[in-house]
Amino acid sequence: MPELPEVETMVRGLRPHVLGRTILSVSLCPHDCKPITLQPSLARQRRQLLGKQFLEVSRLGKRVVFHVSEGSHLVIEPRMTGLMLLSDPPDLSHLRLKWEFAGESEFSSLWFWDRRGLGTVTLYAPGQLAEKYHQQSLGPDALEMTAEDWVVRCRKTEREIKVVMMDQKMVAGIGNLYASEILHQAKLNPTSPAKSLSQKSCEKLTESMRVVLLNAIECEGSTLGDGTYRNALNQNGSYQNQHRVYMKEGLICPSCHQDSILRIVQAQRSTFFCPTCQPT
């Protein structure tokens, strides 16, 4: 479930090894039985990418963006289980796509691995990414968002704060795991209507968002029990060792040492929180 910290870790891991590399080939992995969502078609992507270079790698919310010479953008959306890897995939059967580079280097290719196959690989012609971004009206990046942004956005919705945090139009980069962790850090109840948050609460939320996300990036993201998430070199993250509420239902809250963590469902997803630390 790559969220902001995992995607940022991917980008940082890839950057030193793909910048300036010339693309030699793009191919579907032979082990894969089902096609990945590619837009445009593989043939068209090949035509536009071969001989070009990756000039920069960046993160757009939960997406990885490769800036290709002559202005096009290759965007990978990992969704649930997608990974960008330079080596050693968790298994060969879920490799989807491979880009090979020219020249001698430690890594000669880049892979997209995706167990569930919900991820997408999209190539945008020059200028089209900005257009798409605008049309989707992605919210400010979670690491850039200010308390004032929160105040303004919370005013305009009737939804609960945790649901709002997962809406990429409100703020880009937060998913189910970090929404629970951030709210616990901020001592805010996940079911509170976003509208009810005070200026002070919005400030706390902003601060907690930075603290949790930066710490998680430092730890190279969270690798959960199913071991799905890995960085570009197929190494585990370690932030799972610092989770305070996510998947901790029934355990004593590590903050107050009094109450136990509850699990509730919001917007069809599990939310974990401490009723004592995060009162309504």
Added chain:
DNA sequence: ATTAATGTTCAGAA
């Protein structure tokens, strides 16, 4: 053997 749960995004409906 079924069924539910996992979590992200989008299309389509309310």
Added chain:
DNA sequence: TTTCTGAACATTAA
């Protein structure tokens, strides 16, 4: 307009 629901998919636990 805003919010909600179900589908896409693979795998595991109950």
